[in-house]
Amino acid sequence: MFTLTDKIAIVTGSSKGIGAAIAKTLAAQGAKLIINHRNSATEAETVAQSIIEIGGQATVIQADVSQASEAQALIKVGVKTYGQVDILVNNAGITRDNLIMKMKEADWDMVLKTNLSSAYHCSKAVIRPMLKKRYGRIINITSVVGLSGQAGQANYAASKAGIIGLTKSLAREVGSRHITVNAVAPGFIPTALTGVLSEEAVNSIVQQTPLGRLGKPEEVASAVAFLASDEAAFITGQILSIDGGLVMQ
Ligand SMILES: NC(=O)c1ccc[n+]([C@@H]2O[C@H](COP(=O)([O-])OP(=O)(O)OC[C@H]3O[C@@H](n4cnc5c(N)ncnc54)[C@H](OP(=O)(O)O)[C@@H]3O)[C@@H](O)[C@H]2O)c1
Numbered sequence: 001m002f003t004l005t006d007k008i009a010i011v012t013g014s015s016k017g018i019g020a021a022i023a024k025t026l027a028a029q030g031a032k033l034i035i036n037h038r039n040s041a042t043e044a045e046t047v048a049q050s051i052i053e054i055g056g057q058a059t060v061i062q063a064d065v066s067q068a069s070e071a072q073a074l075i076k077v078g079v080k081t082y083g084q085v086d087i088l089v090n091n092a093g094i095t096r097d098n099l100i101m102k103m104k105e106a107d108w109d110m111v112l113k114t115n116l117s118s119a120y121h122c123s124k125a126v127i128r129p130m131l132k133k134r135y136g137r138i139i140n141i142t143s144v145v146g147l148s149g150q151a152g153q154a155n156y157a158a159s160k161a162g163i164i165g166l167t168k169s170l171a172r173e174v175g176s177r178h179i180t181v182n183a184v185a186p187g188f189i190p191t192a193l194t195g196v197l198s199e200e201a202v203n204s205i206v207q208q209t210p211l212g213r214l215g216k217p218e219e220v221a222s223a224v225a226f227l228a229s230d231e232a233a234f235i236t237g238q239i240l241s242i243d244g245g246l247v248m249q
Pocket of ligand 1: 012013014015016017018019036037038039040041063064065066091092093094114115141142143144185186187188189190191192193194
């Protein structure tokens with residue numbers, strides 16, 4: 001794996017699921033972590049404790065990153081705690097699925113604010129310290145659904161497609177300062193987020209996946225660790241699918 005010794009990383013929504021796996025993987029490679037959650041304080045503390053137990057450093061910060069002021073505060077506390085932020089992983093995300101004719105405006109707004117605006121708020125807040133340092137890694141978690149679309153997920157797919165546009169635009173803005181901005185697009189990974197899907201829907205996804213299985217949070221995390229590393233210094237504006245071949249670009 002790739003060395004991230006003493007790099008400072010903030011992972012939004014890292015109390016569970018993919019975010020927790022990313023935080024633990026970055027910590028295992030030597031990064032010092034800010035664990036963020038909105039409601040799941042106990043789970044976030046458990047993730048931090050598991051990092052501390054392997055000799056790492058982790059601090060838990062509660063913040064609803066869909067709110068500009070809270071996202072700004074999260075980055076500010078991160079910089080204050082460790083002196084800088086080298087790696088930002090915009091991972092926090094939710095679903096509120098429905099067919100568009102039944103979709104409530106509140107569910108459209110909440111998904112866009114949580115999945116897309118959060119990445120804008122956090123990236124905006126972290127970019128100044130990164131520009132100052134002339135170094136940074138921003139990794140956004142999009143989804144294969146942002147590439148392919150998905151019936152019943154117009155809000156979620158729009159938010160994830162938006163993440164791709166944000167990733168490519170910001171990569172162009174900050175590349176000259178040695179800051180890279182990339183995204184990973186997971187396929188189906190069993191977590192609380194996907195727990196609502198029926199067995200039939202899950203089986204259908206497996207059947208459409210060339211590798212014939214679901215993914216693991218750790219498999220997304222190792223791709224993020226690579227993109228966060230110095231070895232990935234010449235990669236920016238890219239969308240890396242971690243989906244067993246489900247959606248080939
Ligand atoms: N699982 C999949 O198959 C899959 C596929 C493609 C992409 N993704 C993406 O991967 C990311 C992680 O998903 P997951 O499956 O790991 O979901 P998850 O298990 O439900 O975890 C979501 C995390 O996001 C946090 N979060 C939600 N809203 C937040 C907010 N406003 N502010 C701060 N934190 C917030 C949650 O914290 P609280 O519990 O405290 O709210 C939790 O830690 C999401 O962006 C998702 O869209 C997942």
